[in-house]
Amino acid sequence: MAVLPVPGAAFVAATGSLQPEDTVLGGALTLAVPALALAAVTGVLVISGEYGSGTIATTLTAVPRRGTVLAAKVALVAGVLFLAALASATCAYLVGDAMLAEDRPQGEPWPALLGVAALFPVAGLLGLAVGTLLRHAAGALTTVVALLLLPSMLGPLFGPAERWVAGASPTAALEKLTQSADADAQAVGSLGAWPSLALVAGYTLLALGGAATALRRRDV
Template structure:
């Protein structure tokens, strides 16, 4: 009962804050114009698939999803309403669980149709010279990657509590592994594949998802790895939330 009440409160707060609403809307809208852009400019690589080209803009959309997760909690710390939240729901773990449920469910529900629409748009606009790719179950994994990115942003926001610092940190976590992976020799396949961005590029079968760029882990192992450390980050955030005065 307490969790259901906390979830209802989180939904009310979420849709009343413009920054989270508009960032979430941009996350859902971005993939389809990206597919149109790729088709209009003829920028699809010869070795790319329709799926990979159509979902090109899911990468920046994924970054926005992580920002949404961070803003869900950092916004409350910035405005001071987090005190009211904890007064209404004293169990802080329940508060974070409600936020995580809302972020994960909302991003999944929005990103799955958005990614599907982007793929269908690319399929309709592109010529038949490119391979289709395998949209299923890849599209389901893409939506899951968005949820994981949002939860990672929530975990970082819970630990840092400052919006600018949290956003900068979570963007670094999404982008740096693929850039720094080659510096770690044999461990590159783990380092480069440990971000939601790497998992996403593998899932959409992008020509940019080479072993050198995002590691040699497959799409689903990469997503599993990312999910695992996101769960650990959320656990650390929960412990931190319970120890602090606010």
């Protein structure tokens, strides 16, 4: 996840594949979308790995307070992903800024890079919630990747409702934060970048609440 954006920025700059209206920030973070998907996958694996190996039973025996177990995983996923994403996104922007033409619009990297970095732990926590609810790695991975990618892919099928379907996805929030030229209101909704981040964080918190309830009520 942390490695993808920097070589992606160098590749985009070297190939000159950006459109004239693309900003340096948007071009430098071209590979932030697959990196975001990997952040969600990381969140899934934090919990599904224990279910797959059976060590979750040992964990819950050692720490009977199941809310504490989940809270510890939340803190770990959020902290690690935020720091990794902030370093990666900042380096990618600096590489893009150094390699792209000086006459290209820069975009507004600050505080946008902080928002981008915050979105990665949100995606990771969404993955953690889905992994806790489903417990099966393959099913959880499929579900969380679909939640990230399908709204923007299938949005055009919903006609006038495209902006609502695609605009609620984490990838739409990412495109707005990176000020991508593809982030037009028709495709990703009229919400601003920060309200979009707040929306994604809101339903991620709801998913975590559901995951915590399920973890407390079932045997394992």
